[in-house]
Amino acid sequence: MSAGSNQRSEDQFLCSICLDVFTDPVTTPCGHNFCKNCITQHWEDKVLYECPLCKDSFFARPQLNINTLLREMVDQFRRERQQEASSSSSEQQAAKPGEVPCDVCTGTKLKALKSCLECLTSYCQTHLEPHRTASGLKRHQLMEPVENLEDRMCRKHDKPLELFCRTDQTCVCMLCSVLDHKTHELVSLREESEGKKAELGKTEAEIQLMIQKRRLKIQELKESMKISKDAADRETAGGVQVFTPLMESVQRDLHQLIEEIQDEQKTTEKQAEDFIKDLEQEISELMKRSSEVEQLSRSADHLHLLQSFSTLKAAPPTKDWTEVRVRPPSYEGFVERAVEQLEEKIRKEMKKMIEAELKKVQQYAVDVTLDPDTANPELILSDDGKQVYCGDERKNLPKKPERFSHCANVSGHQSFSSGRFYFEVQVKGKTDWDLGVARESINRKGEITLSPQNGFWSIWLRNGNEYEALAGPSVRLHLQSGPEKVGVFVDYEEGLVFFYDVDAAVLIFSFTGCCFTEKLYPFFSPCPNYGGKNSAPLSICPVSQTV
Template identity: 65%
Template structure:
């Protein structure tokens, strides 16, 4: 078998499709051999069973059989070729499909290491040696192996295309440059190569930046999708909680109605049973007396009758039942009254639940707010952590910078916001008067002001311990069930919304809507004057503790 394989040429052991040594060779009915995988993929891609060599068409896909004899010959040839490559120290360098082969190698062609632009030939490691050692060949230009070297030769002058005409945007040789492109902008191929390489480097950098931006955008979108999913779960849980609470309220109302009706029924039944028991006792007494009367009246003993007559002449004492009645309880309207009461209860419960849900929703946008000393009126005292402020009668000697309030004892937050949503909470407990809200950056800080949205203020205040107002235009008197202890402030910049919340009651106090914000907004605070110590309590920016 080995002798037979040696008589065959190398090309006879190569598949005509992949051009590599056969792998699992099979024979078609027309007698040609192919790699089993190659011919199968060829037929799958072309949707027809056509022999790639003789073009014979098969009406049905043939049942391909492995050519065992030829398969053994291929295996022996592969082993023989591998041994030859190993003996020459060229293991792993045999030419493979997709690689450039050596143009000099006889028989099994090895992988080319370099291509010569002068010789227009590609060389493996062995055949390249003269170009590395012989002085005449050392001047030849070697490049990484490429195919179709003839495309790099000028078809007109048979010279290397080693120049580039920038005017015509074509490759030219030295004679082309001298004869046909004399007045053109012609540069060395290497020079144009370096220039384009730099530009490609910039393009590569740009593409990498674009890829990075898109990866970051993907990450951002994934995070948004994750937040959306988390919010959906939270909203679903909140919805279940609210509806469960309402359902429990309805069930309690039904239980209370059933209990009331059953209680009335038990009372009526108990009363009727007591009357019936009393009547039955009187009936029993009357029957007993009637029996005695009948016995005495039938007696012929004159003395006995006369002796019993005084005790039997009248019925036994009984109750006058003429006006006694068992009045059925009035059930009409009980269900209606219960539903009305339930409606009131549910309304209160819903307000509370919705207030909790709304407050919980805005508390997600809590930010860390601190007071800005550079804006504080000289009579205000700020805590070391810049979270508390109160008024002092002593006016400090401070530089009158453009940010500082000079007329009113106001102070702004250090943080500003020009987009999105933000929320913070302030403790006002124990203060009979204060101002609180947000203000735009361009407000007047030096003279008399009017605290309205037009002038750049969105705020509420307390005066005289119980007079709450939203300083809208016109101002709105606020009716609150209890005195505020802690106030939440929420702003949606894009929606033009400023809302104030009673934290303890989990209820909305007031909202400024339809606002048009065009500049930075700052948290705004005023503890007002201390009034001889009556209003000395601090305004305190407190950490946000989520409701529920």
């Protein structure tokens, strides 16, 4: 069939509306064919139905049925066209990027079907034919098409690399195995490849395990992010709840302050306006008297002048304005009092916040006991491990690496390497003490400097009233009153250590941004008793809700 005949044949199966091969062809009463969906959409919203080709009109919308004969012819046409396209594609398939091209083709390089290790050439189906028919070429070793065939040949003997030398861990040809590697352990490429595949399988399994671990880590980090966001949202809501009424109170106080100042100013203005009104009234009366005196002095009626003289001679009664003053009001102290009231409100709100925070951290209370194996020989511990004070004599105790040898220190028996924990210690009656947490690897021998750099997060009291946070350098703490019971809270993951005055519900000091990588132990020092002045013990107390 000629090309023109093919074109005419294809035109017979094209819908004149969509210009594509028919889909579900239907025939109108005038004999023309269209896709069912095309003619249906063409007639939508029309009052007069007409054929798109011949313009024949129909007053009633025709009932259209699928032309089964034409549909079968269209389906046959589609199948033939697909077969022709498939046959043409398989016969003339050009090499795509990444595919091995035929080395013989000129012009368009077709896709290679095989590579010859003898010829070091890759062939398409057409140029491969001699290797399948010629007796001399049939003996050549063919393989799946590959690039850089010269890399598969021994550079020394120009022979295919067919063996693997396990001794030298290299691929060799047959001549190499006889001449250069005859005493070495040789195996086929297939055998070695299978072994390497097994190793790659292990590597792949390890990689998949690493991928899985990292996916789990991603999930863990996402969960941490969610927890962090939830905590941030809660804190934000709490902050809004606290600060909104505080800001409203500030606005009210500011409005009240402005009103008080304005009231004072209005009172002063009213007083001045009243004085001015009286003065203007007196001026008016004086001006009237002045006019009367002036007229009388020009009068030619001597009798009238003498009769009026005694009345007009004296000035009308007026007020002595010499000492009258309008003193501007003093606003000194207005702002100071307002600020003091605001500070008092803030202190009350802060106290409420600390009370709520302390109540929350007390939920993480743990049972802490003192570890006698860490106690300095001068210390005396109670039988239940809850109290410690410094004695007058140094006991002869076994030397242990965990024991504090020089300073009057002792650690808690319990350690913590995650989560949150809280404990309370009574310090009532003492003039000196140290309290906090310490990491496991701290120095326990000789002189010890308490600081985070040395593994201690602690505060202390000296001389009965000198409180310091040993933050390296130390921070002087100005407390309104000395605490009798100190609460210690630690959040391991967040790197926080907080100290509270439990009874007053006051935050004493906070270490933030700490990086904990070891076990943490509660840390105590009752300090020397100084002849009985500091003989009261440090006592670990049971935790009860303070508010």
